[in-house]
Amino acid sequence: MAIGDLQYLTLLAVARLGDDAVSRSIRNTLEQVAGRDVAVGTVFVTLTRLEDRGLLASRQGDPPARGGRAVRVFSLTERGWEAVREARAAGERMWEGVEAP
Amino acid sequence: MTDVRAEPPEEGRAAPPAPPHRARARLASLVGDDAWSREFLAELDHEFRERVRRDGRRAAGRWYRIQAMAPQTWRFILLMKRRESAREEGTMRGSERSGLWSVEGWAGDLRQAARGLVREWRMAAFIVLTLSLGIAANSAMFGVADRLFLAGPDHVAEPDRLVRFYLKVDGAAEGARTAPFIPYLTADAIRREADGIEAAALYRNQEMVVGFGQDTQPLKVTVAGEGYFDALGVTPYIGHFLTADGTGAAEAVVSHNLWMRAFNGSPDVLGRTVDVGPEPHAIVGVAPRGFTGVHMNPMDLWISLPTESAGSRNWFLLGRLGPGLDGDIGRSRVSETAQAVHARTDPGRFFGWAKDGVLLAEPIGYDDSGQPPAEAAVARLLVGVAGLILIIGMANVVSLLLARLTRRRREVAVRLALGSGRARLARLLLSETLALAAVAGLASLPVAYGATVLLRRVLLPDVAWTESPLGVSTLLLTAAVALVTGLVVALLPLRHAGRANVSDDLRAGSRGGGLPASRLHLSLASAQVMLSAALLLGAGLFMKSFWNLRLTDLGVDADKVVAVNFRALNPHDMEEFDTYRRALDVARNDPSVESAALTLGLPFLINFGTGISVPGLDSIPQLPGGGPFFTGVGDGYFQVMGTQVVQGREFTAQERASDEPVIMVSEAMAAALWPGRIPLGECVRIGGSDSPCRTVVGVVEDVHRVGFREPPSMQYYVPLAPGGSFGGLTLILRARSLDAATLARLGTRLEDADPVIAWADTRPLASALDSEIRPWYLGATVLGMASLVALLVSLVGVYGVLAYLVEQRRREMGIRIALGASRSGIRTLVVTRGLTAAGVGLVLGLGVTLLSRRWIDPLLFETSATDPVVVGSVAGLMLLAALAACLVPAHRAAGVAPAVCLREE
Incomplete structure (x- = not known):
């Protein structure tokens, strides 16, 4: 299943964060780890599309102890893992024979 | 709809800074009610607060407004809508699902429209005020016109x-x-x-x-x-x-x-x-x-x-x-x-x-001269004026609604993309305009009430009014006018929205509209100025007419003379000359009376005429004003009336006492009967050629006998003889004061002069001219007030259009300044745009009025629609006012900081 560059990074961010995979931390991870400054709306659109394609699943998390709103927690589905692996493999195959300056 | 309020503060901490209310509220009205959409809003709020800490509130606010309208935001909203549609088996929520004409749908849209208008309450208040003035004017005019044209006398069948x-x-x-x-x-x-x-x-x-x-x-x-x-x-x-x-x-x-x-x-x-x-x-x-x-x-x-x-x-x-x-x-x-x-x-x-x-x-509505009453012509004029005020108000409102629609292009495009359909969009727009018109209709009622009471007192003081100023027919008309107004002002915005290009509008900013839209707005502003100019010119011409009226030399000092008519229980009792003589003595002894006299016949009230013959003339020439009219004058008549004797002399006491055959003639009569000769000593026979010859002893200036508009007529004067009278004499006074208390007191004193006098009716002679003055007085005051209101509304329209265009073109102004344009040059640019729009409207308005000269000139008095003083004054006033309306937008345009506005997009 083909996924775009931002979708690939988002899936990886969800995989890294585990139970802490909420929209804010996903966005922070993309910025700090991948170096991508992504707008709030873009993150939400990407997460929604990935969920609609069945690559992510979400559940409503517990409300925080000190009060506030419960947020949605994401996790990769089987199809999501498969998509990530395929994208990684495709990237590695493309690197073969490339000599970086 | 999602709760528009931001998160409550945590206990013990100060409230976090809130995002720009309007942008947030608009966004909240578009996103769904589900938790994920609410989380999206919360994330934006959180990011906003971070940016406030980092960049300051202003920058954070700008960022938020941009994000609220950003393409990714709209994409998210669309995605969520599609999810919802898929989840609810292809149906759309609430009123979007219901049919175009369903009550539920209209109710939902009306609620949504009301919420939107409350958010933009300043614009809504201005629209309500503008429309309510126009609706009130029409309701008030209808009440008057109904009485004059439609209803007929009360209780009379057919x-x-x-x-x-x-x-x-x-x-x-x-x-x-x-x-x-x-x-x-x-x-x-x-x-x-x-x-x-x-x-x-x-x-x-x-x-x-x-x-x-x-x-x-x-x-x-x-x-x-x-x-x-x-x-x-x-x-x-x-x-x-x-x-x-x-x-x-x-x-x-x-x-x-x-x-x-x-x-x-x-x-x-x-x-x-x-x-x-x-x-x-x-x-x-x-x-x-x-x-x-x-x-x-x-x-x-x-x-x-x-x-x-x-x-x-x-x-x-x-x-x-x-x-x-x-x-x-x-x-x-x-x-x-x-x-x-x-x-x-x-x-x-x-x-x-x-x-x-x-x-x-x-x-039966015709007056005593067999013509439609003058009040009817003025009422027709006023109905036209009321219609114009409403049209000006509507043009202003249309311009505002179009500007609002341009600001909401993205929102409109999203609704269309969500499958709302243009028909549903039209319903939403109509709900807004109908809601505005309904509120304006209600707001117009107290204004209409006051205006109707005022008009009744000024225009038709002699009419018996039985219906309340806000009768059932007026209320129904108000509702009908409000409904029509709500439909009409929606037409142009509906057409504009119907042509919206969804994909272009989704990509575009809230700025946009381009050249055709600005031309439309400027045209609307010009139209308002045109109508205001026409009204203002009408007011100026009526005021000039009224002023000319006041300056007209009537030949008598009508505003200083009091006419006293006596009534007795038995009319025959008032045929005794001595009764009048006693009243005259009482008047002359009253400290408030300067002079008094008796007269048979009185200008503007009682005119007598008989034929005459003049030796040497086969026939008497006819003057356009008719005649000859005669007046029997007692001693002191000319002093009381203020009429000049221009040649010869007045009658002597001897001539009065012995009823000698003498006569005084008017200048016009002398010129007609004895052209180029001095008429003193000439002979006039009153009645047939076998009547005694009366010798002309004096020539009197021409006097108006009927009203202001009067061609010359033949007039002559004979001494008032104690022995004969018919139709009753009139006592005339020149009083030091003409206030109601003095007149009432004089009346009471005169009633006591003789037991047969049951009633002495004292009234200023000038009141006989009131009905003739009233149309011009009314035209001047009502047109004057209406034109000032129209001028104000149209100038606000000019200001509004310029402010809108400056806002739309901030980026362009910033670029111009960045490229070296001077701020005074920018100011001049904006002012020129505004003055051009106003100037076009002014020229059209004056042009229309001048072309309508044929219908307007007969309504005027000694002036015409091409009066240069009036036209020049109106043009000057409107241009000055338009300049004032341009100044603030011009100043704002010149104050644009290029770096800021270039960064914004």
Whole structure:
């Protein structure tokens, strides 16, 4: 299943964060780890599309102890893992024979 | 709809900074109610707070507004909508699902529209104010026009089938005129014999002294002939109407108003007696409330016609057209049959002047000269003015709504993309405009009430009003005008929205609209200025007319003279000269009276005319104003009236006492009879050539006898002789003060001068001109107020358009400044744009008014629509005002910081 560059990074961010995979931390991870400054709306659109394609699943998390709103927690589905692996493999195959300056 | 409020603060901590309210509220209205969408809003809030800490509130606010309209935001909203649609098996939520014409759908859209308008309450308030003024003006005008044109006299059945008969007389000594009176023989014959009339009646309105027990007062009385009430189709409130035709006891019917006032509304009024003059009349009935006969003036009493004296007098004659006859054709037929009857009768026995007259049947609303009343022309003008104010208001509102629509392009595009359909969008737009118009309609009611009360007092003070200023018909009209307004102002925005390109608008910013849109807005502003210019010019011309009126030399000092008419219980008692002499003495001894005199005949009130002959002239030349009119003048007459004697002298005391055959003539008469010669010493015979010769001893300046607009007429003066009088004399005074208290006190003193005087009616001579002045006075004040309101609204329109265009083109202004344009150059650019729009409107408005000269000039007095002073003043005032409206937007445009506005997008 083909996924775009931002979708690939988002899936990886969800995989890294585990139970802490909420929209804010996903966005922070993309910025700090991948170096991508992504707008709030873009993150939400990407997460929604990935969920609609069945690559992510979400559940409503517990409300925080000190009060506030419960947020949605994401996790990769089987199809999501498969998509990530395929994208990684495709990237590695493309690197073969490339000599970086 | 998602809660628009931001997160509450944690306990013990200060409230976090909130994002821009309007942007957040708009966004919240578009996102769904689900948790994920709420989380999206919360994330934006969180990011906003981070940016406030980092970059400051202003930068954070700008960021938020951009994010709220950003393409990724719209994509998210679309995705969530699709999810929802898929989850709910393809249906859309709430009112989006319901049919276009469903009540639920309209209710939902009206609620949404109301919420949107509350958010933009300043714009909504301005729209409501602008529209309410226009709606109120139309409601007030309708109430007046309804009374004058549509409703007809109260309680009269089918008033459009009633006619009044007039006698048009040409070539008599008095000149051409149309008289509302018909000699009795003719009138009675027409009543009984003319074809095409199913009912007719003689009548006469006059003021008579009426006694109720100890109290006497002058009342307005109609002397009504047989069949009067039947011809009008009216039924009594209690009792019955006049039955006798001069036989049996004299009867009276009292008006409802008089019944309540003088008899406390008691049913035992029937059978009681009132003394009308010396004659007791038994009250047989009470007229219904508001009934005034065929005229709109209040009437107190109707009494039966005394046939023994009827033949010697003139009468009004009314008739009801027979079956199959109506309109101009019906009236024309009836005029012919009445004329045939007139030709067979011999009115010349008493009234030679009527012999060659032509009978005309005219609608009952016409005035005593057989013409539509002057108030009707002014009322038509005012209805037009009211319509113009509403149109100007609508143009302003349309411009505002279009600007608002441009700001909301993305929102509109999203709704279309979500499958709303253009029809549903139209319903939403219509809900907004109808809601605005409904509120404006309600807001207009108190204004309409006040305006109606004011108009009734100023325009129709002599009309008996029975309906409330906000009657049922006015309320219905207000609702109808509000509905039409709400529909009309939606038309252009609907057309604009219908042409929206969804993909372009999704990508575009809230700025946009480009050249065609700005041209549209400027055109709307020009249209408003055009209409305001026309109104302002009209006001200026009426004011000039009114001013010219005041400056007109009437030949008499009408504003300083008081005319006193006396009434006695028995009219014959007032034929004694000594009675008047005693009143004159009392007047001359009163400290508030400068001078006093007696007169037979009085300008603007009583005009007498007889034929004359002059030795050496085969015929008397006719002047356009007619004549010759004569006045019998007592000593001091010319001083009281302020009329100049330009040649010769006044009559001496000796000439008065011995009734010597002397005469004074007017300048126009002297010039007509003895051109190029001094008329002093010439001979004039009053009546036929065998009458004694009267010697001209003096020439008097021309005096207006009827009104302001008057061509020269022949006038002469003879000494007032104590021995003879007919029709009653008038006492004239030059008083030091003309206030109501002084006049009332004088009246009381004069009533005490002689026991036979029951009532002394003191009124300024100038009041006789009130009805002639009133249209111009009214036109000047109402047009003046209306044009100022229209000017204000249209200038706000110019300001609004310029402010909108500057806002739309901030980036362009920033670029210009960055590229080296001076700020004064930017200011000039904006001001030029604004003045051009205003200038185009001004030229069109003045042009339309000038082209309508043919219809406007007859309404004016000694000025025309091309009056350079008025036109120049109006043009100057409007350009100055337009300049003022341009200044703030120009200043804002010049103050744009290029770096900031270039960064924003």
